[in-house]
Amino acid sequence: MTNTKCQFVVNHEPQETRVAVLEDGILQELHIQRADAVGLVGNVYRATVMRILPGLEAAFVDFGEPKNGFLGLADIDAPLLMNKANSGKEDQPPTIKNLLHEGQNIIVQVIKDAVDAKGARVTMKVSIASRYLVFMPAGNAVKVSHLIKSRDERKRLKTQLRCMFEEFNRAAKPHQGTFILRSDAADIDMQSLKIDLQFLLDTWSSVLLAKGQSKSPGCIYIDLPVTQRLIRDIAPRQLNEVIVDDQQIYDDLYHFWSHYYGEESLALTCVSHAPNIFNGYGIDDEIHRALFRRLDLDDGGYVIFDEAEAMTTIDINTGSHVGQHDLEKTVFQTNLKSISVITQQIRLRNLSGIIIIDFIDMQNQHHRQQILSSLKKMMENDPVNATISHFTELGLIQIRRKRSYNSLRQILMTDCSTCQGSGVLKSLDTVMLEMWRELSGAAKAYESSHLQLRASSEMIDFVKASKVSISKTLERQFNCTIEIVDEPSFVREKFDIVSI
Template sequence: MSEEILVNVTPMETRVAVVDNGATQDIHIERTASRGMVGNIYAGKVVRVLPGMQAAFVDIGAERTSFIHVSDIFVSGGDGRAQGSDAIGDYVHEGKKVIVQVTKDPLGSKGARVTTELSVSSRYLVFMPQSNHVGVSQQIDDAAERDRLQQLLADGIAAEEMDAGGGYILRTAAEGVGLDEVRADLRFLKRLWSAVSRRGKKARKAELLYSDLALHMRTVRDLARPGVERILIDSRESYNALTEFCNEYMPEVSDLLEHYSGERPLFDLHGIEEELQGALGRKVGLKSGGYLIIDQTEAMTTIDVNTGSFVGRRNLEETIFKTNLEAATMLARQLRLRNLGGIIIVDFIDMQDEEHRRQVHRTLDKAMARDPARNKITGVSELGLVEMTRKRTRESLEQLLCEDCSVCFGRGVLKTAETICYEIFREIMRDARAYENDTLMVLAAQGVIDRLLDEESANVADLEEFIGKAISLRVEPDNNPEHFDIVLL
């Protein structure tokens, strides 16, 4: 596996692409004016308790109030989190000051999701001040290495003469590190948490106490794992800042940093801009000639697999099998690229051979195993659909870069000119009965007026005779294709 991380920085936004063997796998975008909130810690105030939902709304100073469920409340001195069956009123009340951390960015009309179980991260460790749990990332599956890391952490805590309070998780990046690196992270986290605690005690209103690193810094901290060959940054200022950051906290990554100074834009050179545009479309082509149709809705994402122009060389079953295999690998990449989460339903082409179905399922499992976001494939439903879930913590690429169409208002379709003409006829009938006037003027878009003058001209003449009034037509070039007005003259 050969990975590259490409970082494109402008004053307005930072974009990061993870490229694996020439194929774009992940795209992260952070805009200066609207940085993501996940990981931020706030002093907040409970503004409303909802006993029926076992939840509360918390004002953290953001545009929309955040949401906390009773199971997101950490119980000090207990077994950790509150139980979903507990009463929310036992833990919070309106006006109560709370220190919370964002776990999910605001999505659509929903505010951020928050928790009182706080944590701060460094390169190799996550520190949880309210917990005593010590764990190792599930991505590290070697039992001997897990034991070594836990002992290393214990040695580091003892060497730094740190208090016993607080829990830790050793991150995936900690695999293979030594005592010096762990001790450096422990010192960093101790200083960081002390500063956050001081701010929290002084806070008298909703305010930000701690913000995670900027995107290009987080990228190096979280994604510079073994297998990454280089990190290209096209901004000299950001390259210098990253070099300084890595020299202090991640010296082993410093050699991977490269400043890109070419004339051609970095994302153009590596085909990322083209990938970005493709990731906003519904249709994704496959090399064989087949294609995927991806539809994102508020409730779920549906993916339909089609053979398209691929006819195969032997028989239909082989054609379907090969298309489904290719689609399984492609859809796993598209889910990461588009950052699609929640419930995902995949409609593979029906296969008669049971072994073919198993192989497609295994291929999808294998492709999704490389996805860093937690996911689960629940198997094939009674209708032959594959059901999946993928953890959603931030807005999808479409939600981040797009807005609802001002013409169709997010429906994705428009009424035909024929449909609008018949709506106009019905409206003329209503107005003719209701008002005493000689002429009605129709104001509509060019396409609608053209149809009224051509295909529907006989119907317009018949309608004039029926209502006993003249009908005049006028083009309104700025009109929405579906909008029209009837003016009484």
């Protein structure tokens, strides 16, 4: 995010807080926290193992929420439990059955919110972050962010932190754990690092105390509110301005900033009298646009986003961009122009899991390499971990992006009650033929002289305009009267047949 102006714009209403992240004035991320659907990611819970699933090498745990959490083998603090479970059989590969048992009380942290019918995903590898450090109670090591390049600085930080940790352990109850020095710790003075270390150890002590006092599954540590969490997770040196429209949010952020970042300056502004702070920055329009399946490019091309449960596919098309004389150049230009839109929308829509990008076919290998390099370069600003593949044999690029929070579509949208989320409806011809078959079957079954067909206004208009009259044909065939009744509340595919 070097040389990029970063702004947070915070809109607060009684039931919802929205935080827009703008980079150079362009909306890149939207974080939403609703009063009746607060995200659980980052919270720590006392949990009870409810069911072991050996076939999946996983377990379901009750952590105090309506749906049990899913705990996979990879998310179990295996080294710690193996000492208890294996009794000297360390050479055996760990399995879910010899690490956990039903009824066991454990500490877990939510790493992925519940989605639809799936419960939250949890981990026993708990981590708690502060400004300069990340603390994980498992293990016993000091690590440094790869973003700190200087060998001397890495050595200085590791040495000083180890000394501080040993000093704390001599003065108080010994702790164990792993510390990761974040990128913002570069060139930091040791007093500030000591304050961070004390905060994390005190926080973890309070978590253990809450677990001991808790008699049933439930939350024992709540992560920061969305506004404060975002400030914590982005290096303050990269944050230029925060604008809020609520006085209480302003006061909370001011005290949070003063406590964590002391004398460092931040342009924090409250515009509580603004009618709609998002409109002033064009944010609501961008949110609306991010819900479209199709986004048009300036040159006439367009991009299609299809978000499904298994993966998201992104398809680029030339559209009306026909270029001049060189097809390969036209295709390359359209693909290149689409990258800024794709990378922005991946972050804004919070697309995660497997993402497949189907660029327009290019024969020129140099063009392919340029597209891949440009995509990787544009994805560097994404704070979410993502792995980008090379072009496959089919000309596709695969991205695996870490999934934590629900996507924008999952938060703001719900499946259509008519199409049940498929995005398509039966054609008018198909529904009319279904009516024909149902009416024919009803005339035979009821042996009635009077049938009533109730259907939507759209279908009745279509039936009346049809060259073949359903009612007259069936009336002659079965010697009955068919009455057609308009039901304005019916959708296209819904109709009823009643014997009068």
